[in-house]
Amino acid sequence: MEIKDNAFSRQYEATTTQGLVSVEYSFQEKKLFLTKINTPEGFDNEDFLNEFLKSILENAIEKKWKVVPILPRIVAFFKKNPIYKELLPPGIRL
Template sequence: METIASPEIKDNTFARQFETTTPEGIITVEYSIQERKIFLTKINTPETFNNEKFIDNLIKTILENAIEQRLKVVPTYPRIVQFFKKNISYKELLPPGIRI
């Protein structure tokens, strides 16, 4: 089984997005923080990018960051909702009342 290292992420607070660079280009995950919750609103990838494992690892790294900051996570983007459905161990990060 191939292991993929956690991607290096930059938190661009001015643009409210996490950023990482791949050979295909920059991948961003847009967010908004309100009342101790981080809303993950969009993933932007280059057109030629199709590495789902990399996206999963990127989301995991962002969620680990949220755990460190004691933030609840509200996934609003379908790809991130799909990640939560596949990785039930992260459902504890969802705020009360949010069901996926």
């Protein structure tokens, strides 16, 4: 999956057949705060979203960033994929 980091809009983007899917973020002190998921109307492809989130987290691993999930949907992803819990900053528990 090809993702684009649109730094100007502060979001990661991926294109699907239904349109643009994005995950908004903010960045502070080597921490990536994932704040919102935007999908086209009627989009319900959970597998695509899971792969999209995995790609974002792999990017964070490469850059040695910690990740703070703000959105409950992203918190649920971390709970289902404990392999990524190492990305959480100290003191954050899900």
